Amino acid sequence: MKNSSASAATAEPARLSSVVVELSAAIAAVTDESPKILVVQPPDTAARAGLPCGPFDPTGHRTLEEGLRTSVNQQTGLALGYVEQLYTFGNQFRDPEERAGGPRPVSVGYLALVRQTEVKSSAKADWVDWYRHFPWEDARKGTPTILGSVILPRLTTWREDAKGPERLRRRDRLALAFGLEGAAWDNERVLDRYELLYEAGLVFEASFDSGQKVEPNVVAAQMVTGAALTKDHRRILATALGRLRAKIKYRPVIFELMPPTFTLFQLQRAVEALAGGPLHKQNFRRLVANEGLVEPTGHVSAQTGGRPAEIFRFRREVVHERPAPGVRVPVRVRK
Amino acid sequence: MKNSSASAATAEPARLSSVVVELSAAIAAVTDESPKILVVQPPDTAARAGLPCGPFDPTGHRTLEEGLRTSVNQQTGLALGYVEQLYTFGNQFRDPEERAGGPRPVSVGYLALVRQTEVKSSAKADWVDWYRHFPWEDARKGTPTILGSVILPRLTTWREDAKGPERLRRRDRLALAFGLEGAAWDNERVLDRYELLYEAGLVFEASFDSGQKVEPNVVAAQMVTGAALTKDHRRILATALGRLRAKIKYRPVIFELMPPTFTLFQLQRAVEALAGGPLHKQNFRRLVANEGLVEPTGHVSAQTGGRPAEIFRFRREVVHERPAPGVRVPVRVRK
DNA sequence: CCATATATGCTCAAAGTAAGCACAAGTTAC
DNA sequence: GTAACTTGTGCTTACTTTGAGCATATATGG
Numbered sequence: 028m029k030n031s032s033a034s035a036a037t038a039e040p041a042r043l044s045s046v047v048v049e050l051s052a053a054i055a056a057v058t059d060e061s062p063k064i065l066v067v068q069p070p071d072t073a074a075r076a077g078l079p080c081g082p083f084d085p086t087g088h089r090t091l092e093e094g095l096r097t098s099v100n101q102q103t104g105l106a107l108g109y110v111e112q113l114y115t116f117g118n119q120f121r122d123p124e125e126r127a128g129g130p131r132p133v134s135v136g137y138l139a140l141v142r143q144t145e146v147k148s149s150a151k152a153d154w155v156d157w158y159r160h161f162p163w164e165d166a167r168k169g170t171p172t173i174l175g176s177v178i179l180p181r182l183t184t185w186r187e188d189a190k191g192p193e194r195l196r197r198r199d200r201l202a203l204a205f206g207l208e209g210a211a212w213d214n215e216r217v218l219d220r221y222e223l224l225y226e227a228g229l230v231f232e233a234s235f236d237s238g239q240k241v242e243p244n245v246v247a248a249q250m251v252t253g254a255a256l257t258k259d260h261r262r263i264l265a266t267a268l269g270r271l272r273a274k275i276k277y278r279p280v281i282f283e284l285m286p287p288t289f290t291l292f293q294l295q296r297a298v299e300a301l302a303g304g305p306l307h308k309q310n311f312r313r314l315v316a317n318e319g320l321v322e323p324t325g326h327v328s329a330q331t332g333g334r335p336a337e338i339f340r341f342r343r344e345v346v347h348e349r350p351a352p353g354v355r356v357p358v359r360v361r362k
Numbered sequence: 363m364k365n366s367s368a369s370a371a372t373a374e375p376a377r378l379s380s381v382v383v384e385l386s387a388a389i390a391a392v393t394d395e396s397p398k399i400l401v402v403q404p405p406d407t408a409a410r411a412g413l414p415c416g417p418f419d420p421t422g423h424r425t426l427e428e429g430l431r432t433s434v435n436q437q438t439g440l441a442l443g444y445v446e447q448l449y450t451f452g453n454q455f456r457d458p459e460e461r462a463g464g465p466r467p468v469s470v471g472y473l474a475l476v477r478q479t480e481v482k483s484s485a486k487a488d489w490v491d492w493y494r495h496f497p498w499e500d501a502r503k504g505t506p507t508i509l510g511s512v513i514l515p516r517l518t519t520w521r522e523d524a525k526g527p528e529r530l531r532r533r534d535r536l537a538l539a540f541g542l543e544g545a546a547w548d549n550e551r552v553l554d555r556y557e558l559l560y561e562a563g564l565v566f567e568a569s570f571d572s573g574q575k576v577e578p579n580v581v582a583a584q585m586v587t588g589a590a591l592t593k594d595h596r597r598i599l600a601t602a603l604g605r606l607r608a609k610i611k612y613r614p615v616i617f618e619l620m621p622p623t624f625t626l627f628q629l630q631r632a633v634e635a636l637a638g639g640p641l642h643k644q645n646f647r648r649l650v651a652n653e654g655l656v657e658p659t660g661h662v663s664a665q666t667g668g669r670p671a672e673i674f675r676f677r678r679e680v681v682h683e684r685p686a687p688g689v690r691v692p693v694r695v696r697k
Numbered sequence: 698c699c700a701t702a703t704a705t706g707c708t709c710a711a712a713g714t715a716a717g718c719a720c721a722a723g724t725t726a727c
Numbered sequence: 728g729t730a731a732c733t734t735g736t737g738c739t740t741a742c743t744t745t746g747a748g749c750a751t752a753t754a755t756g757g
Binding site: 430642 | 713714715716717721722723724725
């Protein structure tokens with residue numbers, strides 16, 4: 028424990044072996060039935076976009092979460108409500124500056140949920156569709172075509188390129204992550220899938236980080252595997268999506284993303300947007316009603332172009348009544 | 363992002379505002395039907411015991427997990443198998459050295475699972491009963507007496523000491539964490555409970571960290587709220603227990619703690635040890651069997667002092683067959 | 698009024714769960 | 728050896744949850 032502070036006392040080597048703790052936030056919202064996240068465009072337009080983030084300042088920040096909130100506030104003007112820590116990454120060479128002798132970034136990723144598209148500040152921050160970065164994760168209108176046309180064929184090739192036990196390991200991981208060979212597609216395994224694409228060199232970040240030239244056909248594949256982000260931000264985003272998909276099932280976090288009142292169909296659309304697949308309507312409403320997650324406001328909405336929908340609000344009391352109050356996502360209906 | 367490395371260039375302030383990333387491991391095992399964790403006793407016997415940990419070295423470690431594995435190996439001689447990141451804490455003043463101008467520790471906590479009590483090295487590391495640090499979490503033989511005799515009365519006092527909205531917030535948190543006012547006891551909320559005890563000053567670490575004198579009756583309460591650990595290690599341990607209790611339900615992690623073959627009752631005892639409560643025997647075995655988690659070896663055990671039990675082994679294939687293969691913990695039987 | 702769209706209520710079969718009874722097959726006390 | 732006890736295992740039963748779909752209610756646009 029003492030060693031690190033001791034090495035920090037020396038002059039030049041200290042710069043080389045130093046660590047910077049970076050706090051990054053995947054800030055999610057749901058608007059117009061589509062999941063959004065906030066990305067910031069750096070002033071240098073050639074650089075890749077990234078998540079709102081900033082360095083942890085031990086003198087100014089009493090906790091990591093406080094540091095995150097102030098960073099995000101300065102950068103985007105948003106005052107975050109629900110915030111949850113995701114994961115801490117410290118992999119080598121995810122930041123190009125490190126090769127140039129820069130400090131090793133240890134990045135703590137957070138998931139934040141905000142209601143609607145609260146206006147952002149002057150900063151160059153944009154709400155973009157979450158699936159722009161993960162086109163293979165959106166199965167709301169059937170299995171994404173990229174899966175069958177590009178991703179699975181290339182991953183299969185990558186798997187067969189390996190020899191011996193490594194090939195078996197790859198076969199295993201592929202089957203589990205993408206629901207092959209009898210396994211079921213698990214919508215929470217977003218990170219597993221992204222990591223496989225990264226290792227197989229099918230996302231832009233992979234060849235960028237390795238610093239090596241890539242073949243033209245690989246470049247072509249990278250074109251359709253979603254928009255890249257700076258450093259490991261897409262990885263944080265994958266972690267966030269996976270965690271959020273898991274969490275809506277046992278905590279009422281979906282309501283952090285909804286307006287104060289809503290129809291059950293709006294709620295269903297929001298859950299579908301995050302879960303990435305269509306749900307059985309009647310069962311969905313029965314479940315949310317049975318769980319006591321919502322209560323009627325007594326009003327109805329006429330905006331629907333059909334029979335008016337009853338308007339509901341979230342019942343805060345559920346958290347006291349049930350051990351795991353969440354939206355029980357019913358079976359995925361094939362479309 | 364540039365600011366932090368810039369501030370590191372100056373001489374004295376850099377020491378004050380520096381950050382050290384510390385990697386800590388909650389290494390769990392189950393022996394003799396009781397859950398164990400590995401704690402190391404510092405050479406200075408006056409100091410509190412702690413988890414195996416070490417600083418993250420950006421020059422030597424390519425990833426955080428690699429850093430953890432080498433740290434633990436050097437310190438205890440253990441070669442970890444299953445390892446999972448838990449949470450990253452960066453709270454101020456959890457390390458007394460910080461008040462003396464030391465660097466701010468950002469500690470990344472890990473959960474590691476090892477089989478049986480693999481021999482430890484020469485280091486002063488001991489396997490201790492996990493519940494020694496959390497006596498209120500073990501309900502295998504009925505509700506722990508400390509809960510009713512000390513913890514809940516004092517927490518109630520603490521709750522009522524607050525005024526206005528803060529009192530309501532405390533009421534809410536207390537009810538949720540400890541299953542009061544109609545809520546159910548959720549065995550996964552280990553961290554929530556520990557944090558409440560910490561905030562209420564009922565664990566030793568709280569008064570130590572604050573640096574303030576405490577009243578004699580509070581000291582008395584701290585005597586029965588389990589063994590303290592250094593810095594925030596008990597918090598990491600609480601996180602680990604909560605996560606493990608959640609995880610055994612949907613991932614077959616329990617088998618990381620079991621010997622290669624075992625009887626169903628041994629398996630049940632192991633799950634009970636972690637879950638902290640008794641289970642219904644017949645239903646437990648039906649669930650484990652139905653899930654296809656285990657398969658018979660064809661042998662029987664004669665060690666049981668009763669009818670010999672069939673010996674099983676883990677069926678690795680389940681991970682391919684079911685989306686969430688875990689030990690479905692049946693209802694808690696009241697004892 | 699009709700076609701059509703969405704909202705909502707209801708049924709029904711299949712599967713899963715909690716609880717407990719009964720019996721099997723060993724060990725230990727005497 | 729036998730009774731008493733311990734642990735293991737099969738099975739029943741009432742109840743709850745789930746997946747799926749049918750039917751009906753109430754809007755809109757022609």
